Amino acid sequence: MANSNLPRRIIKETQRLLSEPAPGISASPSEDNMRYFNVMILGPTQSPYEGGVFKLELFLPEEYPMAAPKLGRICLDILKDKWSPALQIRTVLLSIQALLSAPNPDDPLSENIAKHWKSNEAEAVETAKEWTRLYASGA
Amino acid sequence: MDFDDDYYSGGEEEDQMLYTDDDTDAEDFDFIDNASDSSELALSNRHHVRNYTVLSESDIRQRQEDDITKISTVLSISKVAASILLRHYNWNVGKIHDEWFADEEKVRSTVGLLENPVMEYKDASEATCGICFDTYPSGEMLDAGCGHPFCSSCWAGYVSIAINDGPGCLLLRCPDPSCCAAVGQDMINLLASGEEKEKYCGYFTRSYIEDNRKTKWCPAPGCDYAVDFCGGRGGGGGYDVTCHCSCSFCWNCTEEAHRPVDCDTVAKWILKNCAESENMNWILANSKPCPKCKRPIEKNQGCMHMTCTPPCKYEFCWLCLGPWTDHGQTTGGFYACNRYEEAKADKEFQEAEQQREIIKNSLERYYHYYERWATNQSSRQKALADLQQMQTVHLEKLSDLQCQPESQLKFITEAWLQIVECRRVLKWTYAYGYYLPEEEKAKREFFEYLQGEAEAALERLHQCAEKELEVYLNVKDPETDFNCFRTKLSGLTSVTKTFFENLVKALENGLSDVNAHAASN
Ligand SMILES: [Zn+2]
Ligand SMILES: [Zn+2]
Ligand SMILES: [Zn+2]
Numbered sequence: 001m002a003n004s005n006l007p008r009r010i011i012k013e014t015q016r017l018l019s020e021p022a023p024g025i026s027a028s029p030s031e032d033n034m035r036y037f038n039v040m041i042l043g044p045t046q047s048p049y050e051g052g053v054f055k056l057e058l059f060l061p062e063e064y065p066m067a068a069p070k071l072g073r074i075c076l077d078i079l080k081d082k083w084s085p086a087l088q089i090r091t092v093l094l095s096i097q098a099l100l101s102a103p104n105p106d107d108p109l110s111e112n113i114a115k116h117w118k119s120n121e122a123e124a125v126e127t128a129k130e131w132t133r134l135y136a137s138g139a
Numbered sequence: 140m141d142f143d144d145d146y147y148s149g150g151e152e153e154d155q156m157l158y159t160d161d162d163t164d165a166e167d168f169d170f171i172d173n174a175s176d177s178s179e180l181a182l183s184n185r186h187h188v189r190n191y192t193v194l195s196e197s198d199i200r201q202r203q204e205d206d207i208t209k210i211s212t213v214l215s216i217s218k219v220a221a222s223i224l225l226r227h228y229n230w231n232v233g234k235i236h237d238e239w240f241a242d243e244e245k246v247r248s249t250v251g252l253l254e255n256p257v258m259e260y261k262d263a264s265e266a267t268c269g270i271c272f273d274t275y276p277s278g279e280m281l282d283a284g285c286g287h288p289f290c291s292s293c294w295a296g297y298v299s300i301a302i303n304d305g306p307g308c309l310l311l312r313c314p315d316p317s318c319c320a321a322v323g324q325d326m327i328n329l330l331a332s333g334e335e336k337e338k339y340c341g342y343f344t345r346s347y348i349e350d351n352r353k354t355k356w357c358p359a360p361g362c363d364y365a366v367d368f369c370g371g372r373g374g375g376g377g378y379d380v381t382c383h384c385s386c387s388f389c390w391n392c393t394e395e396a397h398r399p400v401d402c403d404t405v406a407k408w409i410l411k412n413c414a415e416s417e418n419m420n421w422i423l424a425n426s427k428p429c430p431k432c433k434r435p436i437e438k439n440q441g442c443m444h445m446t447c448t449p450p451c452k453y454e455f456c457w458l459c460l461g462p463w464t465d466h467g468q469t470t471g472g473f474y475a476c477n478r479y480e481e482a483k484a485d486k487e488f489q490e491a492e493q494q495r496e497i498i499k500n501s502l503e504r505y506y507h508y509y510e511r512w513a514t515n516q517s518s519r520q521k522a523l524a525d526l527q528q529m530q531t532v533h534l535e536k537l538s539d540l541q542c543q544p545e546s547q548l549k550f551i552t553e554a555w556l557q558i559v560e561c562r563r564v565l566k567w568t569y570a571y572g573y574y575l576p577e578e579e580k581a582k583r584e585f586f587e588y589l590q591g592e593a594e595a596a597l598e599r600l601h602q603c604a605e606k607e608l609e610v611y612l613n614v615k616d617p618e619t620d621f622n623c624f625r626t627k628l629s630g631l632t633s634v635t636k637t638f639f640e641n642l643v644k645a646l647e648n649g650l651s652d653v654n655a656h657a658a659s660n
C-alpha cells in the first residue's frame with residue numbers, strides 16, 4: 001500500500017544500494033514500508049569505533065528528495081540546511097561513515113561523546129572503544 | 140542661584156529670559172514684537188538639515204534598480220548577474236567595484252557566476268534529471284548555466300521549497316551539491332508560481348534595507364517606510380529620526396526617540412522598568428485622593444495642576460500632592476516638585492497613603508524618577524490626542540467664534556507640537572536623572588535646576604494651550620484680547636522651544652559646563 005506509488009527515484013536508489021553497496025555500509029528497505037531502511041555501518045578502521053557495527057534507522061519522508069531523509073538524532077549539516085535534492089541515501093550514509101572516522105566535537109553525533117571529546121580526547125577515544133565493544137560488537 | 144544667566148553666555152536674548160527669576164511670569168512675554176515671525180521661525184527650525192532620508196517601497200525599488208543598472212553597465216554583465224552580485228555583497232556597490240577589478244575570477248567563483256555557460260548535456264539527445272532520475276529530451280532540461288541538468292518539475296519543486304523557506308532563496312544555488320552556480324531571477328521567473336514570485340520580490344526589496352548597514356525599517360507597527368541614515372552621530376543631531384508615518388525613533392537602537400539620553404541608558408532603563416513593572420502598575424493607578432477632602436481625583440488633563448471637584452476645589456500638584464500655590468513664580472519660590480523630598484503631607488493623609496508608602500519606600504528613588512517619566516509619557520499621549528482634536532474640531536470652531544481665518548491659528552498647532560516634543564524630552568530627562576551619580580553633587584544640583592525650569596516652562600505652555608484656550612472656545616462674542624492670547628502662546632512656544640533645545644545640548648554634553656563653574660567658584 002505505502003509502496004504502491006513509490007517514486008521512481010526511490011526505486012532506483014534502492015536497487016543501486018542493494019546491487020552496488022558502498023564498502024562497510026549496508027542499507028535494506030523494510031518489507032512492509034519501502035521508505036523505511038535498516039542501515040548498518042562498520043566502525044571505520046583506525047577509528048575509535050573500529051570493530052563495531054552501528055545500526056541506524058533511516059526514513060524517507062513524503063517530500064523526499066525535496067526534503068532530507070530522517071535519521072534519528074544524528075547531527076549532519078546535509079540533513080538540515082545543507083540538504084539538496086541532488087544528494088542521495090548513499091551520500092548521506094557515506095557522510096556518517098566519515099563522521100565516525102573523525103568525530104567533530106562541535107557537531108555531536110552524541111552529546112555525551114562530544115562532552116568527553118572536548119575535555120579529554122584520549123579518554124573519549126577509550127570511551128568510544130568501550131561503547132563499541134559493549135553495544136555494537138556482534139550485532 | 141548658583142548657575143544663572145551666564146550659563147548660556149553665547150546664547151540669544153531669549154535664552155536669558157528663562158534664567159531671570161522675576162521676569163518669567165506668563166503675562167510678561169511681550170518682548171516678542173512679531174508673533175507670526177516667531178512661529179515661522181519655529182516652523183523652519185523644525186525642518187532643519189536632516190542627515191537621513193525616509194524611503195518608501197518605491198524609493199527602495201528605484202534605488203535597487205539604479206544600483207543594478209550601475210553595476211551591470213560598469214562590469215558589462217547582465218542585470219540578472221548584477222542583482223546576484225549586489226545581493227551577495229549586501230548592496231555595497233563600492234566593494235563590488237573594488238573586488239571585481241582586483242580579481243574578477245575570484246568574485247565570479249564565490250558568487251557563482253559562470254563566465255561561459257557549460258552545455259555539454261545538450262549535445263546528447265537525452266539527459267537524466269539529477270533529482271527524479273528520469274530521462275528527458277535534453278532540450279526540455281534546465282540548468283543554472285553550469286551544465287547540471289534537472290527537469291522543469293524538479294526545478295520548480297526546488298525553487299518553491301527555497302522560496303517558502305525564507306530570504307535564503309535570494310542566494311539559491313544549483314541543486315548539485317558540488318556546484319556553486321547561482322540561480323538568478325530569470326530562473327525564478329521561469330519556474331516559480333505567481334505567489335512565489337511575489338514572495339521572492341518581497342525578500343529582494345527587504346534585502347536592500349536589512350543587509351545594508353545604513354538603512355533600517357521604521358519600527359512603527361504596520362509602517363512600510365525605511366530610513367537611510369547618512370550622518371554620523373556628530374553635528375548634534377544624534378540618532379533621532381522621524382518617519383513619514385510620524386513615528387520618531389532612534390535610528391541606532393530603534394527605540395522611540397530618546398534625546399538627550401544615550402542608547403545604553405535607554406536599554407538599561409527599559410530593562411529596569413520591566414523588572415519593576417508590577418509594583419509600578421499599582422502605584423500608577425489613574426486616580427489619587429485629593430490631599431484635602433480625600434475624594435479620588437482622576438487625572439484627565441495633561442498638565443499637573445489639579446483642581447478638585449466642587450465644593451472642595453482644592454488646587455494641588457498631581458506629582459507631589461502639595462498645594463498648587465507652592466508652585467510657580469508667584470510665591471517667589473522655585474518649582475520644586477521635580478525634586479525628591481520626603482512626603483510633606485500631614486499625618487492623616489500619610490495614613491491614607493500608607494500602602495503607597497510601603498511600596499514607595501522599597502523603591503523610593505526609582506519610583507520618583509519612574510513616575511515622572513511615565514507621567515510625562517501619558518501627558519505626551521494626551522497632548523497628541525488633544526492636538527488631533529484641535530486640528531479636526533477646535534480650530535474650525537475657534538475660527539468661527541473669533542472671526543479669524545484658520546491660517547491665522549497655526550500658532551496653536553505649533554504650540555501643541557512643541558508640547559508633544561517637550562513632553563518627550565522631559566520624560567527622558569528623568570531616566571537621565573536616575574542614572575546621574577549621586578556623588579556628582581554639583582551636576583545633580585544643576586541638572587535638577589534645569590529640569591525644574593523645564594517642567595515649569597512646559598507647564599506654563601501646556602496650561603496656556605489647554606486651559607486658557609478653553610475660554611476662547613466657549614465665548615460667543617469675539618474677545619478683544621484674543622490677540623493678546625496669540626502673542627502670549629506664540630511667545631511661550633518660542634521660549635520653551637529654545638529652552639528645551641539648550642537643555643538637550645547641555646545634557647548631551649554630560650553637563651560639562653558644571654565642572655568649569657565649580658572650578659571658578
Ligand atoms: Zn526531475
Ligand atoms: Zn550546477
Ligand atoms: Zn514609519
Ligand SMILES: [Zn+2]
Pocket residue numbers: 378389390391392393394397401402405
Ligand atoms: Zn537609541
Ligand SMILES: [Zn+2]
Pocket residue numbers: 429430431432433434447448451452453
Ligand atoms: Zn478635594
Ligand SMILES: [Zn+2]
Pocket residue numbers: 456457458459460461466475476477
Ligand atoms: Zn508638585
